[in-house]
Amino acid sequence: MLKKRKMILFVLLVFVLMISISIYFQIDNKDYKSVSYKKFIDYVEKGNVETVYLSNSSKIKGKLIDGTYFITDNPRSESFKESLLTKGINVEEIEQNTAIMNLLTLLLVLVSFGLIGYFLSKNTDKQAQREMAYMSSIESDFSNIRTITFDDVAGNEEAKESLRELVDFIKNPEKYEKYGARMPRGVLLYGLPGTGKTLLAKALAGEANVPYFAVTGSDFIQVYAGLGASRIRSLFKKARQAGKCVIFIDEIDALGKKRSGNVSGGNDESDRTLNALLTEMSGFKGNEGIVVIAATNRIDILDEALLRPGRFDRQIEVGLPDVNARYKILRLHSRNKPLDKNVDLKKVAYQTVYFSGAKLENLMNESAMIAAKNNQKTIKMEHIDKAFYTVIAGEEKKDKSTISLKDKRVTAYHEVGHALVTKLIAPENRVTKVTIIPSTRGAGGFSMNIPPNSMYQSKEDIIKNIKISLGGRAAEEIIFGKNKVTTGASNDLQKATKMALLLISRFGMEESAGLVSYETLLGNKLGSNDFIIKKTRDLLEKLYRETLELLKNNTELLEKISKHLICNETINEEELNLLISPETLS
Numbered sequence: 001m002l003k004k005r006k007m008i009l010f011v012l013l014v015f016v017l018m019i020s021i022s023i024y025f026q027i028d029n030k031d032y033k034s035v036s037y038k039k040f041i042d043y044v045e046k047g048n049v050e051t052v053y054l055s056n057s058s059k060i061k062g063k064l065i066d067g068t069y070f071i072t073d074n075p076r077s078e079s080f081k082e083s084l085l086t087k088g089i090n091v092e093e094i095e096q097n098t099a100i101m102n103l104l105t106l107l108l109v110l111v112s113f114g115l116i117g118y119f120l121s122k123n124t125d126k127q128a129q130r131e132m133a134y135m136s137s138i139e140s141d142f143s144n145i146r147t148i149t150f151d152d153v154a155g156n157e158e159a160k161e162s163l164r165e166l167v168d169f170i171k172n173p174e175k176y177e178k179y180g181a182r183m184p185r186g187v188l189l190y191g192l193p194g195t196g197k198t199l200l201a202k203a204l205a206g207e208a209n210v211p212y213f214a215v216t217g218s219d220f221i222q223v224y225a226g227l228g229a230s231r232i233r234s235l236f237k238k239a240r241q242a243g244k245c246v247i248f249i250d251e252i253d254a255l256g257k258k259r260s261g262n263v264s265g266g267n268d269e270s271d272r273t274l275n276a277l278l279t280e281m282s283g284f285k286g287n288e289g290i291v292v293i294a295a296t297n298r299i300d301i302l303d304e305a306l307l308r309p310g311r312f313d314r315q316i317e318v319g320l321p322d323v324n325a326r327y328k329i330l331r332l333h334s335r336n337k338p339l340d341k342n343v344d345l346k347k348v349a350y351q352t353v354y355f356s357g358a359k360l361e362n363l364m365n366e367s368a369m370i371a372a373k374n375n376q377k378t379i380k381m382e383h384i385d386k387a388f389y390t391v392i393a394g395e396e397k398k399d400k401s402t403i404s405l406k407d408k409r410v411t412a413y414h415e416v417g418h419a420l421v422t423k424l425i426a427p428e429n430r431v432t433k434v435t436i437i438p439s440t441r442g443a444g445g446f447s448m449n450i451p452p453n454s455m456y457q458s459k460e461d462i463i464k465n466i467k468i469s470l471g472g473r474a475a476e477e478i479i480f481g482k483n484k485v486t487t488g489a490s491n492d493l494q495k496a497t498k499m500a501l502l503l504i505s506r507f508g509m510e511e512s513a514g515l516v517s518y519e520t521l522l523g524n525k526l527g528s529n530d531f532i533i534k535k536t537r538d539l540l541e542k543l544y545r546e547t548l549e550l551l552k553n554n555t556e557l558l559e560k561i562s563k564h565l566i567c568n569e570t571i572n573e574e575e576l577n578l579l580i581s582p583e584t585l586s
């Protein structure tokens with residue numbers, strides 16, 4: 001109520017202020033022509049004057065018959081008015097009024113400005129106070145001690161393994177110090193939403209049995225100047241007072257976005273907050289047993305300053321769960337729920353491709369609600385089926401969880417195409433993982449480590465890499481036909497084209513084009529040169545044909561691995577090597 005009245009008063013004030021300003025500027029905004037007194041008398045004699053505005057000031061104003069306004073010296077004589085009147089000229093005495101009006105409006109303007117300023121400053125104080133209060137309420141959370149452990153996180157084995165090392169560091173920092181080991185101060189967890197990043201941070205605190213402090217990056221953006229930085233400082237102060245602890249900063253991208261080239265584009269306030277954070281982090285002595293965990297969905301937009309050594313130098317991807325992990329997560333979240341015997345969680349796991357952990361949790365929760373609403377003793381398969389549609393309803397079409405089995409097959413053959421070509425033509429390269437689960441790094445799920453131990457790339461290496469890039473499209477064409485190939489290869493084609501172009505125009509490796517550095521000759525016109533385009537095209541064509549041939553000769557293997565991938569969604573290095581090993585070939 002009080003707030004509403006204040007609001008009305010405020011609006012009224014602004015209104016009055018605006019009116020006064022307009023009055024102030026409207027008075028006397030006419031264009032006055034300055035004339036000499038002699039000329040003025042001349043006008044009077046000729047009967048050209050319509051009105052004279054009498055005043056006490058040194059000048060008087062008036063209006064001629066033709067409408068022009070004039071200003072001239074004031075004679076200040078007693079008979080002046082009378083003489084004008086006898087000549088049939090209107091005389092108006094308005095001067096006193098105008099002066100007072102002027103003064104009054106000026107005063108009003110000043111007072112209104114003052115009041116508005118007062119209101120604003122008062123409100124700002126309140127807002128700042130509120131935010132400060134909010135801050136202290138979200139910062140610390142001691143309740144998590146020992147309540148959440150790694151057992152509460154299903155799947156994400158690599159991430160858990162990485163964090164497990166930190167548990168010992170938090171518990172015994174002295175041990176590491178003795179060996180002169182510099183332990184990571186900051187760990188960055190990155191991955192799609194709902195994949196369990198927050199959960200992992202809490203579990204780390206739980207495992208190490210230390211308090212957990214959490215803030216969210218986006219909370220800092222609307223904050224008044226300087227508040228963000230001081231918030232960071234007080235957060236770290238609190239954390240230090242608590243001794244060993246885990247500090248969790250969610251949505252770190254809100255604080256540490258890449259500075260977009262031009263300096264003016266950056267946001268000063270978030271810069272200041274980020275700098276405060278970096279300063280605090282470099283202030284650690286290393287033996288304090290404090291670990292800062294940050295999380296983001298967008299590692300690609302993070303400022304590099306954040307990722308430098310001594311900051312968030314350990315980066316862990318938290319990915320979407322594959323079918324096995326989904327099964328574990330589903331089991332975990334039905335621990336406290338009465339599941340019917342007819343429920344097959346394996347089947348549910350299989351149906352929930354591209355579901356995040358959070359979504360799976362949501363699915364089990366919805367199922368329980370439906371069962372409860374229908375007064376059923378147990379949660380049945382039909383409840384889960386119903387919940388499935390509730391969970392995916394209203395989601396954007398492009399959401400991965402609604403992708404059909406057909407898409408899943410296309411992705412599988414495409415990725416296996418890359419992997420198989422790699423294994424067949426460049427077995428010295430490691431394929432560490434093949435997956436159809438998209439990650440933050442890209443839609444494709446094929447990761448390859450090129451042996452790093454050579455300084456130069458040979459022509460052969462480049463040719464191989466081009467073929468590996470083309471392997472995805474080639475596999476699609478072989479399995480689904482020429483007209484069914486998909487847009488999934490666009491990135492691959494980009495890469496292949498770039499490599500082919502360099503091979504011809506920079507490295508002089510294409511015999512029919514010679515040793516000429518076309519890059520030097522043509523500069524940025526390279527891409528519009530017909531000869532270069534033709535050479536690049538011919539090379540890609542030839543290599544694509546060879547890649548097709550290679551995969552056609554190994555269709556059985558392609559089928560076998562792809563089917564395995566469709567079933568399991570990920571294949572790790574060992575499994576892949578086993579599937580391809582010579583025994584299976586024969």
Ligand SMILES: Nc1ncnc2c1ncn2[C@@H]1O[C@H](COP(=O)(O)OP(=O)(O)OP(=O)(O)O)[C@@H](O)[C@H]1O
Pocket residue numbers: 152153154155156191192193194195196197198199200250295296297329332356357358359361
């Ligand atoms: N691997 C997992 N195992 C068990 N539960 C999980 C897992 N991943 C997510 N969940 C469930 O989903 C909930 C939300 O996950 P969490 O908040 O940790 O995700 P997040 O990655 O931090 O998401 P965001 O990026 O949106 O902040 C968890 O509280 C948990 O119930």
Ligand SMILES: [Zn+2]
Pocket residue numbers: 414418444472473488489492
């Ligand atoms: Zn591809």
